[in-house]
Amino acid sequence: MDYSLKLLYFFAFLGGSVIFIYTLYIIYQNIKLKKILALPFKKEYKEYLKNTPYYEKLPPQDKEKIEKSILIFINTKQFIGIGLDITEEMKVIIAFYACLLLLHKNSCYENLNTIIVYPTAMIVSMLSHSNGIYTKDKFLIDGQSSNDTVIISWHDAKKEAYHLRYNNVIIHEFTHEIDFMSGEINGVPPLEKSKYHEWVQILFDDFKKLNNVALKNRDWNKYKILGSYAATNEAEFFAVVTERFFESPKVLKKHFPELYKELKEFYEIDPVKLLQV
Numbered sequence: 001m002d003y004s005l006k007l008l009y010f011f012a013f014l015g016g017s018v019i020f021i022y023t024l025y026i027i028y029q030n031i032k033l034k035k036i037l038a039l040p041f042k043k044e045y046k047e048y049l050k051n052t053p054y055y056e057k058l059p060p061q062d063k064e065k066i067e068k069s070i071l072i073f074i075n076t077k078q079f080i081g082i083g084l085d086i087t088e089e090m091k092v093i094i095a096f097y098a099c100l101l102l103l104h105k106n107s108c109y110e111n112l113n114t115i116i117v118y119p120t121a122m123i124v125s126m127l128s129h130s131n132g133i134y135t136k137d138k139f140l141i142d143g144q145s146s147n148d149t150v151i152i153s154w155h156d157a158k159k160e161a162y163h164l165r166y167n168n169v170i171i172h173e174f175t176h177e178i179d180f181m182s183g184e185i186n187g188v189p190p191l192e193k194s195k196y197h198e199w200v201q202i203l204f205d206d207f208k209k210l211n212n213v214a215l216k217n218r219d220w221n222k223y224k225i226l227g228s229y230a231a232t233n234e235a236e237f238f239a240v241v242t243e244r245f246f247e248s249p250k251v252l253k254k255h256f257p258e259l260y261k262e263l264k265e266f267y268e269i270d271p272v273k274l275l276q277v
């Protein structure tokens with residue numbers, strides 16, 4: 001047989017095998033998904049969720065949707081406890097807030113594999129470099145995220161999950177995950193092209209103003225609502241304003257109406273209306 005013909009057969013076989021394996025994978029994923037969606041949404045899960053400010057306020061169709069998302073989340077992601085045993089409550093509460101952010105998107109954090117849960121805030125060491133001097137600093141953090149892993153302190157998460165507070169570490173870390181979905185962590189989530197300009201203009205304008213106030217450490221006025229941590233960079237700004245959007249929506253809407261509108265359009269949720277606050 002001609003050498004080029006042999007090569008052609010070889011690549012045809014290789015291509016066919018790849019398509020065959022990929023088809024098998026898709027079939028396997030669909031069977032797995034069907035099995036997960038056939039699982040009952042336990043009474044205990046609903047009991048945990050009833051104590052959050054959002055679950056009972058969701059319209060019936062959204063409640064049904066988020067329950068399905070929670071089942072997919074807790075059955076496809078790996079939960080690892082460090083210094084504690086992972087409970088159903090931890091899984092359901094973390095999944096609930098993560099899925100609330102993506103309630104109207106067709107996604108369940110496909111890149112995310114693992115959620116690590118610590119009992120309390122963690123101490124992390126970071127090496128920083130300035131003017132030829134390396135400094136090793138220790139920071140106390142209640143959460144952290146990378147492209148495929150989220151770390152949560154359960155002490156903070158639980159405290160914030162059942163009441164409307166200023167902060168919500170689960171919402172914060174999962175906003176970073178949404179930020180990662182656009183390819184880089186820069187405060188811009190995946191957006192339609194037509195929305196990009198408006199998002200950058202509104203969010204980054206407030207980010208710059210907050211930065212100025214934080215640098216001078218005076219004339220905080222309404223920027224006090226956002227706090228100095230939001231001035232760290234654009235990604236932290238996006239995570240913090242999302243926390244405020246869900247946790248203190250009325251205050252955010254009053255003082256930052258454009259920012260509120262932008263987030264409302266992105267998440268397709270109106271917390272002020274939903275919670276009737």
Ligand SMILES: [Zn+2]
Nearest residue numbers: 172176236239
């Ligand atoms: Zn952050």
